[in-house]
Amino acid sequence: MSSSDLEAKKVLIVYAHQNPKSFNAAAKDIAVEVLTAQGCTVEVSDLYAMKFKASATAEDIVGELKDADNFSYADETKRAWEAGNLCPEITEEQRKLTEADLVIFQFPMYWFTVPAILKGWIDRVLTLGYAFSYEKRYSKGVFKNKKAMLSFTTGSQESMFSDNGINGDMNVTLWPLQNGILHYCGFQVLAPQIFWAPSYVSPEMRNTMLEDFRIRIYGALKEEPLAFxxxxxxxxxxxxxxxxxxxxxxxxxxxxxxxxxxxxxxxxxxxxxxx
Known part of the structure; x- marks a missing residue:
């Protein structure tokens, strides 16, 4: 694939790991390197470095609330988004997301889902009106022209996430994240990149995992999405x-x-x- 194939493409990596020397950091760095080399503009939201606030509260709205006594986060943030009154932290993330053609979420799987700080990004950035509405969701969603991909590490080996494994089928685990969040907002969802238990394999195997990811990310923007x-x-x-x-x-x-x-x-x- 030539750089001209990806001309002017923009990528947002939402990265959630505390350690800049972690396996997740290495995966993030590879994505930045490969996509940038192909001519993409890549922005990284390093949530821990940003000290991104995980909790969705009234502090996310600048100015007066319409109904402070009966606070509704969804309704109040919708009004604030329409009026340009969301806090700068959310406004900046929405700016990055609006401009992106591809969004990669890079994280370690915690308790069968995303870390709290990443869930906070989802809760606070994907506001009603901006990211979805009753009329604009699923295949008619706001982000139907964007692609998204989960890229994550597990603490359990692949066999444990199988249909007869103790953790249950990984396909079931992924449904709430990929259908209930990404597809709900209209994203074309690419197959997940799963790094199975990198903490429990040899350094050589970890390097192989990362090199396989390097090859995959090279063609990610040309991949066909999952079917919903x-x-x-x-x-x-x-x-x-x-x-x-x-x-x-x-x-x-x-x-x-x-x-x-x-x-x-x-x-x-x-x-x-x-x-």
């Missing part, structure tokens, strides 16, 4: 249930549509892990 069921397949008047004609199409199939929309069938293998 379009919003139009669901009947709004019936509680956004799958329309009968699409249910009928699935009747004879062995697997359901998705990990979270499985129709009582077997969960589709690798639904959240391979494009």
């Amino acid at each position: 069921t379009p919003l139009d397949y669901f009947d709004q008047e019936k509680g956004f249930r799958l329309k009968p004609e699409f249910s009928e199409e699935q009747a004879a199939k062995e697997y359901g549509l998705a990990v979270g929309i499985h129709l009582g069938k077997k969960l589709p293998p690798y639904n959240q892990m391979k494009g």
Whole structure:
């Protein structure tokens, strides 16, 4: 891939690790190096270095609240976003996100999800109105022209996150993050980059993991995203249930549509892990 293929592309890396010498830091640095070498403009939000506030509070709104006695974070931040009254910390992150063609979230998996500081970024930056609305979500979402990817380390080996492993199927673990956050906001979700238990393998294996990531990130912007069921397949008047004609199409199939929309069938293998 030539640099001209990625001309003017912008990438945001939202990075959440305390240690600049960590494996996660090395992965982040590789992404910056490779994408920059291809002509991309790369910005990094180093959340711990920024001392990014994790909690979503009324402090995120500059000026008076509309209803301080019955505070609603979603409603108040929507009004503040419309009026340009969100705090500078959020406004700057929204600026980065608005400009990005690709967003990479780099983090260690904590308790089967993202670290608190990264969850705070999600809670505070992806505000109602700016990142989603009732009309603009899922396949009709605000960020439907952007790509996003989770890149993370685990503390457990791959076998433990299998369909017969003690942690359960990683596809199930990823559904709330990839469908409930990224796809909900409209992102085209790329297959996750999972570094399985790097703390428990040899230095040579860690280097191999990072070199494999280097190769992958080189072509990331050309990857096909994971498949999600379009919003139009669901009947709004019936509680956004799958329309009968699409249910009928699935009747004879062995697997359901998705990990979270499985129709009582077997969960589709690798639904959240391979494009």
